Amino acid sequence: MAAEAHAIDALGQFKLTTALGPIGASVNFTQSNLMMVISGLLILGLMVLGARPQAVVPGRLQALAEMAYEGIRKMCIEQIGEEGKAFFPFVFTLFMFVLIGNLLGLLPFSFTYTSHIAVTLTLALTVIVLVTIVALKIHGLHFFSYFFPPGAPVLLAPIIVPVEIISYLSRPVSLSIRLFANMVAGHVMFEVFASFILMMAASHALGSFGVVGAVGPMALNVALMGFELLVAFLQAYVFAILTCIYLHDAVHLH
Amino acid sequence: MDENKGGGGSFEDRLETARRKQGLLPAEGPKKSGPLDKSLGIGLRVGVELVSALVVAVAIGWWLDGWLHTRPFLLILFVLLGGAAGIANIWRLVKPKD
Numbered sequence: 001m002a003a004e005a006h007a008i009d010a011l012g013q014f015k016l017t018t019a020l021g022p023i024g025a026s027v028n029f030t031q032s033n034l035m036m037v038i039s040g041l042l043i044l045g046l047m048v049l050g051a052r053p054q055a056v057v058p059g060r061l062q063a064l065a066e067m068a069y070e071g072i073r074k075m076c077i078e079q080i081g082e083e084g085k086a087f088f089p090f091v092f093t094l095f096m097f098v099l100i101g102n103l104l105g106l107l108p109f110s111f112t113y114t115s116h117i118a119v120t121l122t123l124a125l126t127v128i129v130l131v132t133i134v135a136l137k138i139h140g141l142h143f144f145s146y147f148f149p150p151g152a153p154v155l156l157a158p159i160i161v162p163v164e165i166i167s168y169l170s171r172p173v174s175l176s177i178r179l180f181a182n183m184v185a186g187h188v189m190f191e192v193f194a195s196f197i198l199m200m201a202a203s204h205a206l207g208s209f210g211v212v213g214a215v216g217p218m219a220l221n222v223a224l225m226g227f228e229l230l231v232a233f234l235q236a237y238v239f240a241i242l243t244c245i246y247l248h249d250a251v252h253l254h
Numbered sequence: 255m256d257e258n259k260g261g262g263g264s265f266e267d268r269l270e271t272a273r274r275k276q277g278l279l280p281a282e283g284p285k286k287s288g289p290l291d292k293s294l295g296i297g298l299r300v301g302v303e304l305v306s307a308l309v310v311a312v313a314i315g316w317w318l319d320g321w322l323h324t325r326p327f328l329l330i331l332f333v334l335l336g337g338a339a340g341i342a343n344i345w346r347l348v349k350p351k352d
Contacts, residue, residue, distance in 0.1 A: 159338070166311045166332075166339035167346075174306035174343075178299065234294060242299075 008195040010188045014115055032113045039100040039113075068096065072240065079244035083251050087244075090130070094123065095240035102183065102232030106225065114235075115183040117176060124175035127243050135250035146253050175242055182235050186228045193217040193224065299347060304340040311336020 018025040019034040050065025058066055072092045076084035098114060105112025113119050135143045147164040148157060196217035203210040315332030319325040 159335075162332075162335050163339045163342055166307055166314065166336055167342050169314075170303070170307040170310040170339060170343065173310055174299075174302045177306060178302045181302070182298070234298065238299065 008192055010191045010195075013187060013191055014184070031111045032116065032119070035101065035104055035111050035113050036097075039097060039104055042100055042104075043096045068092075075241060076244055079241065080248045080251060084244065084247070087247050091240050091243055091247075094127070094243060095236055098123070098179065098239050099233065099236035102236055103229075105183065105187070106228055106232065112183050112187060114179055115187060117180045120176040120180040121172065123179075123239075124172040127175065127246065128172040131243075131246045131250045134247065135253070138251060139253055143253065146249070171242075171246060175239065179235050179239055182231055186224070186231055189224055190221060190228070193221045197221070296347060300344055303343040303347060307340035307343055308333070308336040311339060 016030040016032055018029060019031040020029055023029075024034075046061070046065055047069075050061045053059060053062050055062060069092070072095055073085075073088050076088045076091050078084075080087060101112065101114045104110050105115065135146070147161050147168070149160070149164075152160055194217070197214045200206060200210040200214040200217070206213060311332040312329065315329035315336075318328045318332070322328065
């Protein structure tokens with residue numbers, strides 16, 4: 001972190017280091033991987049412990065687990081249709097993995113694995129490959145009619161077909177860049193304002209006024225934390241709902 | 255008081271008329287705007303949708319140019335197609351549900 005004044009190291013926080021001591025170092029187990037394992041365990045713990053009481057009036061943990069489960073299930077059925085039930089486990093896993101990853105990243109001393117394009121692009125490519133396989137499986141070669149909407153004049157095919165193909169290929173790009181960019185931007189802003197706090201408080205020119213002035217960036221960071229909590233949830237939600245929309249296109253074509 | 259005694263309606267109905275009299279119900283206009291997170295989600299998507307189509311198109315154009323030794327003509331063509339694809343993406347995002 002940028003502890004010294006006059007230097008803002010906003011991107012250093014995204015650097016990968018190995019975790020778990022010498023064993024982790026020898027197999028290149030990074031802190032990003034560690035956070036993924038932690039988030040996996042947290043999700044598993046939430047669902048297992050949340051489902052255990054089976055109370056009619058749910059407690060806090062059970063209510064959280066049920067809210068997540070039913071919310072995503074409803075989204076799948078609304079967006080995809082009745083066939084959506086088959087894809088619910090996939091969408092739910094994706095949503096929870098992104099959501100917990102975003103939220104864990106907001107804790108001090110942690111790491112946001114969704115701030116790496118390698119991670120988000122992998123998730124997005126998984127989605128797009130699955131969507132294409134589903135579409136090919138259901139519709140066979142008829143799937144390729146997706147690139148030429150029915151009723152369009154045949155004369156325009158040389159323009160429409162490339163545009164539709166580019167549009168289709170842009171899906172994983174937009175899916176991954178959106179999540180990655182939002183996470184990076186948020187954390188860079190945290191770092192920059194946090195550096196301002198230290199710079200003002202340590203400034204000789206400002207003297208004791210600097211300590212009072214440091215309250216400004218501090219307040220900004222507090223407000224930013226609230227905003228980032230919203231973004232963390234929203235980006236996971238957008239990722240999941242876009243997966244559903246793409247699956248809808250795959251199942252129904254057009 | 256007359257409305258309250260009007261009977262007939264269930265408790266829910268009477269509660270609603272009372273609320274409407276007090277102006278506690280939101281105006282019943284065309285309720286098109288979704289919840290906040292829905293419109294925010296769309297707002298966050300628009301910019302990326304436009305740019306990502308262009309990114310993909312430029313990549314394809316650049317690669318085809320290198321392969322067919324036609325630099326820079328296919329790149330120019332694909333930039334135009336990518337822009338069109340970006341607009342198509344956004345149209346798909348905002349078009350009214352049929």
